[in-house]
Amino acid sequence: MPTRSMFLRILWKLLGASRGRLTLALVALASGAAVCSALLNVNLDAEKKLTQEFRTLGANVVVIERESRVLARVASPPLAEFLHRHHTDAGVRIILNAMVKTNSHWNPQFAGTLT
DSSP, rough: OHHHHHHHHHHHHHHHHHHHHHHHHHHHHHHHHHHHHHHHHHHHHHHHHHHHHHHHHOOEEEOOOOSSSSSTTTSOOOHOOOOHHHHHHHHHHEEEEEOEEEESSSSSSSOOOEO
16 A cells, blocks of 8 residues: 555656646647547548438449450359349449440540440
8 A cells, every 4th residue: 555655646746746748748638539539520421421422423333344244254153143233233234245445535434435
């Protein structure tokens, strides 16, 4: 018990002697916690808003596959069928056995011809 009271006395004198340092440390901790909280809030809110906006606008995605099935070179036929069904059910248009012949400009909206 005496060692504990000595520790508390030393701690109390240390905190009392350097109030400027203690204040600065508390301000730094509070501002760090506030910044972390704000960044987390922005991250979660931005993801929620983007998801909501994309659902409102609707998906307008076209997948062009050169082979006769989706991911034919890397996925097994059952997996390719599952992926094809999953994405078409979500509104993705999948064009098989096609390639992009030209693309006039690289932009978010496709402007090319298919072969």
